[in-house]
Amino acid sequence: xxxxxxxxxxxxxxxxxxxxxxxxxxxxxxxxxxxxxxxxxxxxxxxxxxxxxxxxxxxxxxxxxxxxxxxxxxxxxxxxxxxxxxxxxxxxxxxxxxxxxxxxxxxxxxxxxxxxxxxxxxxxxxxxxxxxxxxxxxxxxxxxxxxxxxxxxxxxxxxxxxxxxxxxxxxxxxxxxxxxxxxxxxxxxxxxxxxxxxxxxxxxxxxxxxxxxxxxxxxxxxxxxxxxxxxxxxxxxxxxxxxxxxxxxxxxxxxxxxxxxxxxxxxxxxxxxxxxxxxxxxxx
Ligand code: PAF
Numbered sequence: 001x002x003x004x005x006x007x008x009x010x011x012x013x014x015x016x017x018x019x020x021x022x023x024x025x026x027x028x029x030x031x032x033x034x035x036x037x038x039x040x041x042x043x044x045x046x047x048x049x050x051x052x053x054x055x056x057x058x059x060x061x062x063x064x065x066x067x068x069x070x071x072x073x074x075x076x077x078x079x080x081x082x083x084x085x086x087x088x089x090x091x092x093x094x095x096x097x098x099x100x101x102x103x104x105x106x107x108x109x110x111x112x113x114x115x116x117x118x119x120x121x122x123x124x125x126x127x128x129x130x131x132x133x134x135x136x137x138x139x140x141x142x143x144x145x146x147x148x149x150x151x152x153x154x155x156x157x158x159x160x161x162x163x164x165x166x167x168x169x170x171x172x173x174x175x176x177x178x179x180x181x182x183x184x185x186x187x188x189x190x191x192x193x194x195x196x197x198x199x200x201x202x203x204x205x206x207x208x209x210x211x212x213x214x215x216x217x218x219x220x221x222x223x224x225x226x227x228x229x230x231x232x233x234x235x236x237x238x239x240x241x242x243x244x245x246x247x248x249x250x251x252x253x254x255x256x257x258x259x260x261x262x263x264x265x266x267x268x269x270x271x272x273x274x275x276x277x278x279x280x281x282x283x284x
Contacts, residue, residue: 003055003084003092009100009140012093016054016142024051028143028170030134033057034074034188035083038178042147043087045175054141055084056093058100062108063129074191093141100136108132111158111165114252118154118266119277122242127158134159138170145171149178151185153264153279157252177278183209185278192274196238201271203236207244208280211265215282222246222255222263225282229265242268242275249281259284 006012019026027050029042046053057080064070077094084092108128115127138146148156160172178186183205184198193201211229219225230244246255249262259282266279 001085003081003089005081006091006093007095007099009095009136012091012095012140013142015091016140019052020142025145026050026052026054026141026143028054028056028137028141028146030056030058030137030146030148031080032059032073032188033080034076034191035080036178036186036188036190038149038151038186040083040087041178042149042175043084043089045173046145046147047088049145049147049173050143052090053088054091054093054143055089056095056137056141058093058095058097058133058137060100060129060133061097062101062132063126065123065125068123069189069192074188093137095140100133109135109162109166111162114154114158114161117252117254118243118245118247119268120154122268122275127155130155131158131162135162135166135168138163138168143170145173147173147175150174151177151187151277151279153266154252157250179205185276187276189274189276193271197271197274200236200238201274201276203233203239203271204267204269204276204278206236207232207267208265208278212280212282215259220258220260220284222257222259225259225265229267233267233269238271240270242270244269246282249283 027046029046059073109131110128111131156174163170163172207229210232211225226246244267246265249264263282264279268277
């Protein structure tokens with residue numbers, strides 16, 4: 001079975017309006033393609049939650065910095081469409097950049113505060129690009145529910161807040177991180193890693209597991225949890241830490257002193273030239 005492709009916002013919106021008029025519930029999984037099991041878990045959940053399952057594949061230029069990997073971001077449209085068909089996707093929305101950002105484009109969405117720090121500090125403008133494209137995708141696909149992976153934890157919080165603040169009427173669902181058997185979080189960017197880098201990349205999940213174990217044994221001091229995770233990470237040569245922080249799980253405010261409410265430990269590190277992220281939730 002082949003999945004129908006739609007290429008323009010106008011066509012996508014017309015289709016979505018017809019579904020809505022017919023009383024259909026639309027579930028939506030926005031992606032940049034190069035689908036892996038993490039994406040498939042979102043599609044499976046979307047299939048359960050909607051009458052119609054829509055997927056978008058769009059490598060969004062506005063969320064990449066000038067020195068980032070936009071031009072070499074992995075792409076495999078045929079492979080993605082085969083996986084989409086197997087997951088029961090009804091429609092793949094695959095717009096061209098020129099249809100999303102025509103000449104003269106100048107409107108952007110900024111979610112203040114939540115975009116500061118963590119990935120927002122290392123990737124200025126990234127969340128403005130994410131929020132903008134997700135709003136545009138929502139406007140075209142008109143979903144009732146949209147599913148995002150929790151690996152991009154800050155992204156999930158930014159999108160949730162945008163949906164709430166701008167009264168989008170879209171339920172934003174975060175889905176658990178899908179990992180390889182050895183703990184590495186699934187990511188399209190793992191494709192960049194050499195076998196040696198792939199081994200070194202395990203330092204991220206190892207650092208988070210060591211902090212989780214300390215937490216489970218009763219450690220509640222934020223600085224000690226962070227220090228022990230950083231120490232684990234620094235033990236691995238060839239891994240350059242971007243940040244490792246413990247933040248309030250909802251507001252993403254930095255945590256000091258004792259951890260008394262839900263917290264997230266988020267990490268970003270370069271393995272060779274590849275920047276990877278991962279995180280772990282702590283719920284006292
Ligand atoms: O997480 C992603 O793949 C992207 O940031 C998203 C949400 C599809 C926006 O381009």
